[in-house]
Amino acid sequence: MRALTWHGRHDVRVETVPDPEIVNPHDAILRVTSTAICGSDLHLYDGYIPGMRAGDILGHEFMGEVVETGSQSTLHKGDRVVVPFPIACGECFFCKKQQFSCCDNTNPAETSDATETMYGYPMAGVFGYSHLTGGYAGGQAEYVRVPFSNVGPIVVPDHLEDDKVLFLSDILPTGWMAAENCEIEPGDTVAVWGCGPVGLFAIQSALIMGAHRVIAIDHYPTRLALAKELGAEILDYREVDVREALAEMTGGIGPDAVIDAVGLEAHGISIDNIADQVKSMAFLVTDRAHAFREAVLSVRKGGRVSVPGVYGGFADKFPVGAFMEKGLTMKTGQTHVQRYLKPLLDLIEQGKVDTTFLISHHAPLEQAADMYKHWHDDQNQFTKIVLKTEMAVPKAEQQEVQHELA
Amino acid sequence: MPEQDTQSRGSRNNQTALIGAGIALAAGAAGFLLARRSPDVHDDGNNISDAPDHVWRRKTGRYEEGLVGRTVSINKPREEIFAAWRDFTRFPTFMENVETVEDLGDGRSKWTIKAPLGSTVELITRITDEIPNDRIAWKSEPDSEVQTTGRVELFEIAPNRGTAVRLTMTYDPPAGLPGRAIAKILQREPNVQARRDLRRFKQLIETGEVATNAGPSGRGEPVNQPKI
Numbered sequence: 001m002r003a004l005t006w007h008g009r010h011d012v013r014v015e016t017v018p019d020p021e022i023v024n025p026h027d028a029i030l031r032v033t034s035t036a037i038c039g040s041d042l043h044l045y046d047g048y049i050p051g052m053r054a055g056d057i058l059g060h061e062f063m064g065e066v067v068e069t070g071s072q073s074t075l076h077k078g079d080r081v082v083v084p085f086p087i088a089c090g091e092c093f094f095c096k097k098q099q100f101s102c103c104d105n106t107n108p109a110e111t112s113d114a115t116e117t118m119y120g121y122p123m124a125g126v127f128g129y130s131h132l133t134g135g136y137a138g139g140q141a142e143y144v145r146v147p148f149s150n151v152g153p154i155v156v157p158d159h160l161e162d163d164k165v166l167f168l169s170d171i172l173p174t175g176w177m178a179a180e181n182c183e184i185e186p187g188d189t190v191a192v193w194g195c196g197p198v199g200l201f202a203i204q205s206a207l208i209m210g211a212h213r214v215i216a217i218d219h220y221p222t223r224l225a226l227a228k229e230l231g232a233e234i235l236d237y238r239e240v241d242v243r244e245a246l247a248e249m250t251g252g253i254g255p256d257a258v259i260d261a262v263g264l265e266a267h268g269i270s271i272d273n274i275a276d277q278v279k280s281m282a283f284l285v286t287d288r289a290h291a292f293r294e295a296v297l298s299v300r301k302g303g304r305v306s307v308p309g310v311y312g313g314f315a316d317k318f319p320v321g322a323f324m325e326k327g328l329t330m331k332t333g334q335t336h337v338q339r340y341l342k343p344l345l346d347l348i349e350q351g352k353v354d355t356t357f358l359i360s361h362h363a364p365l366e367q368a369a370d371m372y373k374h375w376h377d378d379q380n381q382f383t384k385i386v387l388k389t390e391m392a393v394p395k396a397e398q399q400e401v402q403h404e405l406a
Numbered sequence: 407m408p409e410q411d412t413q414s415r416g417s418r419n420n421q422t423a424l425i426g427a428g429i430a431l432a433a434g435a436a437g438f439l440l441a442r443r444s445p446d447v448h449d450d451g452n453n454i455s456d457a458p459d460h461v462w463r464r465k466t467g468r469y470e471e472g473l474v475g476r477t478v479s480i481n482k483p484r485e486e487i488f489a490a491w492r493d494f495t496r497f498p499t500f501m502e503n504v505e506t507v508e509d510l511g512d513g514r515s516k517w518t519i520k521a522p523l524g525s526t527v528e529l530i531t532r533i534t535d536e537i538p539n540d541r542i543a544w545k546s547e548p549d550s551e552v553q554t555t556g557r558v559e560l561f562e563i564a565p566n567r568g569t570a571v572r573l574t575m576t577y578d579p580p581a582g583l584p585g586r587a588i589a590k591i592l593q594r595e596p597n598v599q600a601r602r603d604l605r606r607f608k609q610l611i612e613t614g615e616v617a618t619n620a621g622p623s624g625r626g627e628p629v630n631q632p633k634i
């Protein structure tokens with residue numbers, strides 16, 4: 001089959017690899033129909049996440065048709081399913097508590113030592129996201145093995161096209177959980193750093209959950225425009241001082257809750273971020289936590305900090321004084337996707353959540369390597385890329401990327 | 407301009423004071439750390455910590471003699487876990503280094519264990535203590551190539567936390583220190599092994615399968631073997 005494989009920093013390739021096979025009783029094999037490139041895939045592309053091996057197949061946002069099942073799988077051939085990015089066993093202490101992304105059993109014994117050393121306890125398995133999270137082959141491929149298929153995948157009705165349900169795999173529930181972690185109360189203002197897919201879904205979710213106002217922060221005009229269409233007020237941090245703006249816009253109180261939907265590769269020219277960039281080059285620090293710091297300093301006293309943005313290692317200058325003295329609460333974590341699938345699918349069916357507004361490009365899987373480059377280099381125009389396994393590669397003269405949203 | 411001079415001198419003085427304070431703090435911290443590092447500064451004799459015997463000992467800077475141990479919680483009743491552990495012949499399904507376990511009867515079993523450099527070690531163990539659903543202990547027969555004792559205890563840590571399973575082992579590694587060094591390089595050091603084997607055991611008992619990342623990659627490995 002064809003698959004997108006990682007070979008090093010800024011080096012991904014579409015190549016022919018063996019087809020997956022059923023290995024364990026709860027496995028299923030999927031023929032992938034749609035798969036998206038995630039913002040967190042850029043952390044792999046940029047070489048920020050350790051534990052990658054040349055040849056690893058990427059991709060943790062995917063859906064498709066079940067073509068083969070193990071003896072204990074609850075899926076059936078022909079089922080059309082969306083697969084959550086964290087792999088969960090459904091049986092351990094954590095899964096029973098609905099903390100699916102903390103599953104104790106899905107990171108194989110051979111690969112779980114690294115995160116046990118780094119984080120104290122091993123992380124759960126994740127598709128296509130380094131050997132730290134199990135070294136599982138990802139879904140940016142024609143076929144994928146889905147372990148514990150009895151727990152994660154949700155069968156979706158045929159009348160909902162791929163684009164409408166694909167993001168149940170990650171970014172929609174991730175944005176939703178980010179908003180949920182804000183514990184929104186009537187009258188609340190929520191500030192969101194980062195108007196990438198997760199930030200945009202967090203904005204939409206916060207408004208659905210009753211936030212009085214959402215203020216979105218980014219520096220890409222296209223992304224800020226999408227945030228505005230959703231109903232957010234927007235701040236371009238190249239134009240204004242974000243902390244002052246947020247304080248002034250909230251009557252000097254500050255936002256009640258803040259969401260860091262940026263994570264470890266913050267952009268922007270500020271003293272702390274430049275220091276972080278220099279230090280990260282010297283391996284003195286791994287994560288550039290500018291957005292996180294600004295969120296902690298901007299939130300009101302006694303406010304809530306929600307962190308869906310991905311961090312992997314250590315960050316400098318954590319404003320622990322502000323965090324303690326202001327009496328803040330932080331909630332974070334990889335998304336417990338399995339918990340949100342059914343309620344979010346219902347919202348999609350009822351037309352209460354728009355899941356397609358952010359898709360800027362569709363491309364055949366064959367062009368995935370180019371798409372990674374665009375996703376990395378042109379974040380203003382490329383707001384979300386969906387790869388299709390059965391989409392024809394445009395002929396030479398039409399090799400320009402298909403712009404659905406120009 | 408005298409005024410400016412005074413100001414810059416003032417800020418220089420502040421800097422000097424800050425640097426001084428910094429050095430003092432650093433010296434204090436270093437002293438504190440050194441004091442903590444020296445063994446048993448309080449000369450208080452016996453350990454007072456309520457930690458199991460196999461936990462790393464700071465005062466001596468090592469594990470107790472040859473003792474390794476690991477505890478996992480398994481979300482299943484004791485009876486089920488004990489039954490699974492009692493059947494030694496199933497061990498190769500989750501113990502990476504155990505090739506076969508043969509039941510010799512009378513509580514004796516013959517183990518064939520993978521050793522460094524492709525060789526194998528055989529040993530015969532005898533059950534020395536067994537209380538159903540509570541604990542089971544074994545010991546190698548005196549003429550075995552490796553001398554080892556092991557014990558599995560099942561207990562409850564707290565309500566709704568499943569069953570805690572604690573494996574502790576003592577061992578005389580083959581060929582002394584070099585054998586252990588090689589074993590460690592090959593990740594067959596008993597500590598690592600105990601950790602991984604218990605993790606696989608937990609996966610097997612809780613889910614009915616051992617999690618594996620077997621699958622395709624661009625490296626051309628077999629798709630049904632783990633990618634380590």
